[in-house]
Amino acid sequence: MSRLTSTSAFSYAAQKGPYLSIWGAFFFVSLSEGMLVVLLILRFVPTTLLQTLTLLLMGCFLISMFGKLLCPLWTHHGLSTTELELHYGLDIHVKVPRSLIVSAQPVQEKMGPFSIPRYHAARQRISLAFAERGQILLCLKHPVALRLRGRVCLTNQILISLDDREAFLAALDLAHTHQEERAVPIEQALSTYARTEPSVQSVRRELPLIADDAPVALRAENLTRSYASFTAVDSLNLAVRQGEIYGFLGPNGAGKSTTIKMFVGLLKQTAGSAWVAGHDVWREPLQSKMALGYVADRALLYNRLSGREFLAFLGQLRGLPLKETEQKIASLLDLLELTDAAERLCGSYSFGMKRKLSLAGALLHEPKVLILDEPLNGLDPRSARRLKDLFMELAAGGTTIFLSTHDLTTAEEICQRIGILHRGHLLAEGSPAVLRDLASARDLESVFLSLTAQSQEVLL
Ligand SMILES: Nc1ncnc2c1ncn2[C@@H]1O[C@H](COP(=O)(O)OP(=O)(O)OP(=O)(O)O)[C@@H](O)[C@H]1O
DSSP, X not given: OOOOSSOEEEEOOTTHHHHHHHHHHHHHHHHHHHHHHHHHHHHHOOSHHHHHHHHHHHHHHHHHHHHHHHGXXXXXXXXXXXXXXXXXXXXXXXXXXXXXXXXXXXXXXXXXXXXXXXXXTTTTEEEOOOSSTTEEEEEEEEEEEEEETTEEEEEEXXXXXXXXXXXXXXXXXXXXXXXXXXXXXXXXXHHHHHHHOGGGOOOOOOOOOOOTTSOEEEEEEEEEEEETTEEEEEEEEEEEETTOEEEEEOOTTSSHHHHHHHHTTSSOOSEEEEEETTEEXXXXXXXXXXXXXXXXXXXXXXXXXXXXXXXXXXXXXXXXXXXXXXXXXXXXXXXXXXXXXXXSBGGGSXXXXXXXXXXXXXXXXXXXXXXXXXXXXXXXXXXXXXXXXXXXXXXXXXXXXXXXXXXXXXXXXXXXXXXXXXXXXXXXXXXXXXXXXXXXOSSHHHHHHHHXXXXXXXXX
């Protein structure tokens, strides 16, 4: 991949046509109403001075309003070797050092026409996207104070829109950037790390086979969830065995998070059943939750507790013995490289640190089944590698892991079996090798694209 030598420009023009026509219509309606108001002012305001002032005020209001409405049309971003410059409208200009960007993922989030630009304080996210197409979510290494229209926003994520996401991702070249930033080569860093921290030293590549008669740890039987007339998950049947790592793949909106929420008891199914470690999620909620560790796609933390306090609080909630829990917390913080930040408030953690703390919380009671919604999302390559090794170690020790992911390479690397969900239906299931044979494809990405494309043709 060639590195950038100067600034590359990326714009977003795809939606400008429809956007302009809507606002053009709006402009003409406002103009006719404005002329009526001008006539009323000239007719009823007594002096010429007052008339001029009122007209000036009205003119300024209209100009500023149309300026704001049309600002998405001036969207262009520049990527240089050192920073990403985001230009949005005439007055928003944000610079982000490239070294802070740890991940960039294509996403498709719902947008309202009047909701741009936005800052979500709870998610520490700036949204500069104004359409659902072409979105990229940038995750930063830690929260950064960025100025948006004069307001300082503590930012962990930035959502932008681009005409050509692939070109942008290629230019951003995250893997390359992070490798170059390391003081030592990755292999050397890993071996140093392995010497100093033996708890997660193995980088195991072979996945152990799961015996056909191993007990089923996670089961769905005709699991269905509907929202009004729309069925998000439709008669899903699956069984994951003890010690197995099962990858749950599917395009956006396929129903992965809905399924996971039904497994963890956050969402009640419309029909069918779900079991965790042999316990029906709704009939035996306590037993199933005791057997379960869950990491949601967004970290759910108490921002005013320190990392250590948060884990201690979870330990108390689960009724774990105090002394043992303190030791467990120390070793989990160590394992996940959070010891230095343990006394800091969770609210000040970066996106990746929050996810790691959530994972520590999910592991605290040594669950039989670990359910992870996009567990590596937003993690830097080193943390991601560490967690993948950890998952394989846990599975080798008998923990069952069910994870949803969009990262096909990771799925192929660590999952014994993979299920591909599309529009609420399980399209295919099997080991990566079986799926490759099924779709006559060379890698999981081709399998995924081929199966979901075939299904698209059938279901449309
Ligand atoms: N509360 C809700 N009301 C109505 N529809 C919903 C609701 N929650 C989810 N859906 C719909 O259910 C479908 C499945 O959503 P879900 O979040 O499970 O998808 P997903 O596979 O996790 O997607 P992604 O990969 O984008 O996270 C989507 O079409 C979504 O719009």
